[in-house]
Amino acid sequence: MTVEPRWSVPRGWDWTSIETIAEVTGGGTPSANDPSNFSDEGGIPWVTPADLTGYGDTYIARGRRNLSDRGYKSSSAKLLPAGAVLFTSRAPIGYCAIAANPIATNQGFKNLTLFGDISGEFTRHYLKWSKPYLESLASGTTFLELSGSKFQQVPFPLPPLAEQKRIVAKLDALNAKSARARTELARIETLVSRYKQAVLSKAFSGELTREWRQDREWPALVRLGDIASSFAYGSAAKSQKSGSIPVLRMGNIQNGQLDWADLVYTDDKDEIEKYRLFPGDVLFNRTNSPALVGKTAMYNGERDAIFAGYLIRIVAGPDLDARYLTYALNSPSGREFSWNAKTDGVSQSNISASKLKEFAFAAPQLEEQHEIVRRIESAFAKVDRLAKKAKRALELVGRLDEAILAKAFRGELVPQDENDEPAGLLLERIRQARKGELSRPKRRAPATKTKVHDMARTIIEALAEAKDWLAAQELFARCGVRDGSSTEDVEKLYRQLLDLERQEKVEIEEISDPLTGAKQGNRVRLRR
Numbered sequence: 001m002t003v004e005p006r007w008s009v010p011r012g013w014d015w016t017s018i019e020t021i022a023e024v025t026g027g028g029t030p031s032a033n034d035p036s037n038f039s040d041e042g043g044i045p046w047v048t049p050a051d052l053t054g055y056g057d058t059y060i061a062r063g064r065r066n067l068s069d070r071g072y073k074s075s076s077a078k079l080l081p082a083g084a085v086l087f088t089s090r091a092p093i094g095y096c097a098i099a100a101n102p103i104a105t106n107q108g109f110k111n112l113t114l115f116g117d118i119s120g121e122f123t124r125h126y127l128k129w130s131k132p133y134l135e136s137l138a139s140g141t142t143f144l145e146l147s148g149s150k151f152q153q154v155p156f157p158l159p160p161l162a163e164q165k166r167i168v169a170k171l172d173a174l175n176a177k178s179a180r181a182r183t184e185l186a187r188i189e190t191l192v193s194r195y196k197q198a199v200l201s202k203a204f205s206g207e208l209t210r211e212w213r214q215d216r217e218w219p220a221l222v223r224l225g226d227i228a229s230s231f232a233y234g235s236a237a238k239s240q241k242s243g244s245i246p247v248l249r250m251g252n253i254q255n256g257q258l259d260w261a262d263l264v265y266t267d268d269k270d271e272i273e274k275y276r277l278f279p280g281d282v283l284f285n286r287t288n289s290p291a292l293v294g295k296t297a298m299y300n301g302e303r304d305a306i307f308a309g310y311l312i313r314i315v316a317g318p319d320l321d322a323r324y325l326t327y328a329l330n331s332p333s334g335r336e337f338s339w340n341a342k343t344d345g346v347s348q349s350n351i352s353a354s355k356l357k358e359f360a361f362a363a364p365q366l367e368e369q370h371e372i373v374r375r376i377e378s379a380f381a382k383v384d385r386l387a388k389k390a391k392r393a394l395e396l397v398g399r400l401d402e403a404i405l406a407k408a409f410r411g412e413l414v415p416q417d418e419n420d421e422p423a424g425l426l427l428e429r430i431r432q433a434r435k436g437e438l439s440r441p442k443r444r445a446p447a448t449k450t451k452v453h454d455m456a457r458t459i460i461e462a463l464a465e466a467k468d469w470l471a472a473q474e475l476f477a478r479c480g481v482r483d484g485s486s487t488e489d490v491e492k493l494y495r496q497l498l499d500l501e502r503q504e505k506v507e508i509e510e511i512s513d514p515l516t517g518a519k520q521g522n523r524v525r526l527r528r
């Protein structure tokens with residue numbers, strides 16, 4: 001059972017519900033098989049949830065397509081006024097925006113046309129903040145959907161109109177600051193990567209240890225094949241989801257280190273004996289995308305493991321520090337070598353062991369290799385601590401945003417003004433206005449040649465009587481729509497039929513000629 005979120009609100013506020021403050025309407029989609037339902041120029045702007053990049057979007061003017069007049073009339077889409085709050089109720093739930101102009105949506109929305117000058121921005125902020133609660137109300141098997149009836153009953157804390165504006169202004173100011181903070185903090189990850197590459201570039205040009213080396217010259221380049229002990233391809237045997245020994249694959253090399261997540265395993269003793277890794281083995285990714293081929297990490301003996309066929313194991317020789325080699329292959333000069341040495345296939349690139357042996361790099365005496373590794377790792381440790389703090393700060397900014405919204409909807413973000421008109425009076429005006437609309441006599445529709453009334457019930461009754469599939473033409477006739485009926489009656493019945501299909505009350509199936517495949521019409525039956 002989902003507990004409705006209600007808390008104490010300040011004097012002058014009122015708890016109400018979405019159905020009290022807004023008219024909630026859904027949307028619709030015309031047949032995609034008929035190109036005339038859509039318009040490249042003119043028509044009605046029409047959006048789907050995919051058109052909203054996130055529920056943080058403030059305003060949206062149009063989607064990817066416009067509905068033609070025919071497409072609008074043949075669907076259950078509704079034209080919404082500028083300022084309507086668009087809320088996605090499925091796939092996914094929680095994207096929220098405000099219409100910048102008259103617009104229509106597909107059926108993935110529950111849209112709010114607000115009464116009494118209630119702030120669309122305030123409403124959007126509240127729906128955004130309520131996303132976890134709204135998701136908890138949803139149901140479905142293929143995907144979760146929030147029904148219109150449940151959405152209308154969602155509790156809504158309503159401040160006075162003047163306070164709504166003060167809250168929105170404060171939220172906008174605070175959100176602008178947190179957005180700047182998020183942007184700057186997000187840049188740190190890129191800056192850290194650039195810094196590491198700069199350190200590696202200095203390390204393998206001799207600049208990093210110039211003063212340590214004193215009068216000694218930086219050595220000439222050597223071939224990896226001349227200084228490494230061996231090169232070997234990994235296991236080609238099929239791995240398993242469970243087993244005694246993990247099999248390291250190309251995805252387990254991340255940012256110059258081994259990532260022990262997303263492992264596969266083997267129990268094959270021969271494979272384990274042949275491809276067992278030993279501390280100090282350097283793993284080179286020989287097959288991957290052009291940008292990732294050649295990434296390298298060193299095995300430190302964290303746990304027993306073997307390596308898969310898309311990796312090459314390099315065993316360093318007596319004059320080569322395996323850690324130094326790992327950093328060399330991940331340095332800008334190492335990445336440049338991989339880019340130039342790769343052979344490009346249809347979707348992946350490859351670097352053979354014979355080409356890998358041609359990698360040329362400076363290999364000073366072991367003592368200096370050790371010192372270079374020490375300085376690299378010291379510099380990396382410092383910048384990684386900075387990156388970790390930045391990541392933590394980014395998480396805190398997100399929590400701060402949540403805390404600010406919580407204060408806003410508890411009446412704690414801005415001070416109350418005793419001169420503000422209480423929300424209760426606003427609600428009373430809305431009730432009176434709606435009561436007047438309901439009591440106002442409706443204009444009679446002009447008479448048509450064929451009277452169609454209570455179409456949904458008529459359709460259901462006709463299909464129940466037929467007990468099975470009924471040709472659409474026969475169904476229309478039983479509902480009073482025959483040759484000579486007005487176009488308006490035909491469109492009304494057609495729209496009602498589509499609504500029943502969307503409500504999963506009826507099934508509509510296309511009938512085709514078994515020999516030619518040509519469409520002959522449609523048939524309908526009650527959903528079983």
